[in-house]
Amino acid sequence: MTGPxxxxxxxxxxxxAADSSAWAGRxxxxxxxxxTSGEAAQAPISAALQGIVAAWIVRELLPxxxxxxxxxxxxxxxxxxxxxxxxxxxxxxxxxxxxLLATRILRGRGVRTxxxxxxxxxxxxxxxxxxxxxxxxxLFGTLTLLHELGLAEPPPTxxxxxxxxxxxxxxxxxxxxxVAMIANHVAASTDFGRRPPSVxxxxxxxxxxxxxxxxxxxxxxxxxxxxTTLLRTMVYLGLTDEPMLPxxxxxxxxxxxxxxxxxxxxQEAASLAxxxxxxxxxxxxxxxxxxxxxxxxxxxxVPGFRLFHDTAGDxxxxxx
Amino acid sequence: xxxxxRVAGPTRERVDALIDGSLEWVGQNLVRFDPITRASDANWFxxxxxxxxxxxxxxxxxxxxxxxxxxxxxRCVDFLERTWGDPLYQERVVREPGxxxxxxxxxxxxxxxxxxxxPYREVIxxxxxxxxxxxxxxxxxxxxxxxxxxxxxxxRHDLPPCRxxxxxxxxxxxxxxxxxxxxDAYSITHTLFYLADLGRRPIRAIPPEDxxxxxxxxxxxxGLYLRRRNWDLVGELLLSCQCLRWTPxxxxxxxxxxxxxxxxxxxxxxxxxRHERYTAELGGRDEADRLFSENYHTTLVGSLVGLSIRPLLxxxx
Numbered sequence: 106m107t108g109p110x111x112x113x114x115x116x117x118x119x120x121x122a123a124d125s126s127a128w129a130g131r132x133x134x135x136x137x138x139x140x141t142s143g144e145a146a147q148a149p150i151s152a153a154l155q156g157i158v159a160a161w162i163v164r165e166l167l168p169x170x171x172x173x174x175x176x177x178x179x180x181x182x183x184x185x186x187x188x189x190x191x192x193x194x195x196x197x198x199x200x201x202x203x204x205l206l207a208t209r210i211l212r213g214r215g216v217r218t219x220x221x222x223x224x225x226x227x228x229x230x231x232x233x234x235x236x237x238x239x240x241x242x243x244l245f246g247t248l249t250l251l252h253e254l255g256l257a258e259p260p261p262t263x264x265x266x267x268x269x270x271x272x273x274x275x276x277x278x279x280x281x282x283x284v285a286m287i288a289n290h291v292a293a294s295t296d297f298g299r300r301p302p303s304v305x306x307x308x309x310x311x312x313x314x315x316x317x318x319x320x321x322x323x324x325x326x327x328x329x330x331x332x333t334t335l336l337r338t339m340v341y342l343g344l345t346d347e348p349m350l351p352x353x354x355x356x357x358x359x360x361x362x363x364x365x366x367x368x369x370x371x372q373e374a375a376s377l378a379x380x381x382x383x384x385x386x387x388x389x390x391x392x393x394x395x396x397x398x399x400x401x402x403x404x405x406x407v408p409g410f411r412l413f414h415d416t417a418g419d420x421x422x423x424x425x
Numbered sequence: 426x427x428x429x430x431r432v433a434g435p436t437r438e439r440v441d442a443l444i445d446g447s448l449e450w451v452g453q454n455l456v457r458f459d460p461i462t463r464a465s466d467a468n469w470f471x472x473x474x475x476x477x478x479x480x481x482x483x484x485x486x487x488x489x490x491x492x493x494x495x496x497x498x499x500r501c502v503d504f505l506e507r508t509w510g511d512p513l514y515q516e517r518v519v520r521e522p523g524x525x526x527x528x529x530x531x532x533x534x535x536x537x538x539x540x541x542x543x544p545y546r547e548v549i550x551x552x553x554x555x556x557x558x559x560x561x562x563x564x565x566x567x568x569x570x571x572x573x574x575x576x577x578x579x580x581r582h583d584l585p586p587c588r589x590x591x592x593x594x595x596x597x598x599x600x601x602x603x604x605x606x607x608x609d610a611y612s613i614t615h616t617l618f619y620l621a622d623l624g625r626r627p628i629r630a631i632p633p634e635d636x637x638x639x640x641x642x643x644x645x646x647x648g649l650y651l652r653r654r655n656w657d658l659v660g661e662l663l664l665s666c667q668c669l670r671w672t673p674x675x676x677x678x679x680x681x682x683x684x685x686x687x688x689x690x691x692x693x694x695x696x697x698x699r700h701e702r703y704t705a706e707l708g709g710r711d712e713a714d715r716l717f718s719e720n721y722h723t724t725l726v727g728s729l730v731g732l733s734i735r736p737l738l739x740x741x742x
Contacts, residue, residue: 109641273686275679277652314675318648324603325649348641349602356603
């Protein structure tokens with residue numbers, strides 16, 4: 106008898122890795138077009154940070170220098186944004202991980218911008234020694250990136266705690282906040298899948314069973330932020346034989362729009378447009394959703410790729 | 426262990442409580458299963474409920490060959506015999522051959538396991554022989570259902586073998602699980618019910634090499650509907666596990682625990698909200714009718730899965 110994975114049409118199709126040039130190429134073209142059309146010049150700094158991170162992931166997915174156009178374009182956009190008055194104030198409103206990832210990407214390209222460097226140094230100082238011993242899983246990614254930038258000690262990986270659930274609830278029924286919290290702990294405990302998790306053995310068994318169910322529920326409900334997080338959680342837990350992982354990644358590829366962005370979120374965009382002042386679908390929905398999708402796809406299909414670690418060296422070793 | 430709570434599979438005592446409570450509720454609501462609400466019009470929705478009750482009774486009787494069926498099942502059988510015996514209902518199998526599967530199924534379920542030949546049998550066979558009932562274009566799992574019923578009743582028919590019909594089903598075609606709707610999930614559970622005779626025989630129509638994927642699908646759906654607290658599908662998927670002779674680790678135990686805990690003090694099990702029209706057709710006069718329309722199916726499923734698993738459980742003490 107064969108295992109379950111080979112039975113499903115979605116996992117029998119040509120592998121996602123083999124197809125990556127096609128879908129990653131479309132995303133690269135979309136990201137580049139946002140720059141060349143001038144649209145990116147209007148992007149808020151938070152979107153510029155996400156844009157350069159997305160372009161960097163796409164370049165990692167494409168062969169040779171195929172993704173360089175979009176990445177160079179977003180580098181220029183970000184530098185423009187950072188050259189404006191009071192970028193520090195704007196950076197304060199951004200996701201810390203995006204700021205740190207963008208800093209790492211720019212440094213990797215030989216670019217150091219004074220405003221960004223000053224901001225991350227201030228961030229490192231603000232977190233300080235307390236952060237190094239901080240057990241918060243939410244801070245793990247930030248601290249990992251600060252360490253990669255030479256601004257902090259490596260954070261402790263920590264333990265995945267068994268959540269306290271109400272007596273009438275089992276792990277499968279955990280609410281989304283609890284699920285997201287567990288995903289954070291798994292990422293921190295495994296250092297984004299680079300080591301086995303520190304977790305009670307029985308709870309690990311439960312997680313192996315529950316995470317694919319949570320992912321099924323989230324993706325089937327078109328909740329991509331949580332769904333893509335859970336696909337990455339499966340990667341971090343090493344669930345490479347779990348059919349839900351290729352099935353979920355395949356679903357993401359199926360959600361690519363013709364122009365290259367990911368996820369068909371017109372309904373959500375329409376709702377946000379009514380409630381959020383100065384809402385821009387491209388920056389508030391399309392770029393974040395696309396980043397979430399290609400991040401999960403890259404970590405799901407490229408051996409050794411981890412966004413929060415500059416793993417080019419590791420992957421070169423793995424490829425040899 | 427989930428969040429410090431120990432989760433175990435069902436004990437016989439708890440399954441007995443599930444069966445007793447759900448059948449008690451069914452017995453108290455028998456009048457709402459009555460499909461003859463007006464002389465000129467058999468209520469389609471109530472006919473469906475009556476058929477589902479008949480299938481439950483059939484399973485209960487087959488599981489107790491010594492005849493010591495649950496007293497509430499005896500009450501239900503008496504009620505269904507009276508219903509079927511009413512010419513206003515019985516004649517519909519002939520007058521509405523388009524609804525053959527619905528009306529004939531009630532008869533077949535009532536007759537299953539009985540040795541004495543019933544005179545109405547010839548009428549049913551005549552309709553089958555006429556070719557219309559098996560020619561109706563239906564979705565594949567419904568054709569499988571018709572074949573199952575005709576085989577169960579010992580009727581001649583021209584439907585293809587189970588394996589051939591199975592290959593046409595959604596379950597066999599194995600689309601990505603992420604797209605499946607609730608109705609798709611029902612098509613999967615019912616496909617397994619018919620192939621396994623509600624868990625009474627091993628499934629032979631599914632190629633052995635496909636069984637791991639089918640089991641995986643059922644396990645993941647059970648986890649999904651447990652998460653969503655859809656007790657109707659949780660119940661059907663628990664019975665599907667029995668049809669597959671397979672228990673998905675952790676999910677099975679958690680699903681049973683939650684399913685048993687979901688039973689209300691009156692014995693019913695909360696169902697999914699029915700369409701307003703359904704409520705109106707089925708009853709719709711008062712709160713009790715509304716609750717019946719919402720909960721009757723899940724409560725029947727609870728009785729069915731409880732009765733089906735009970736012989737497999739250890740005797741207490």
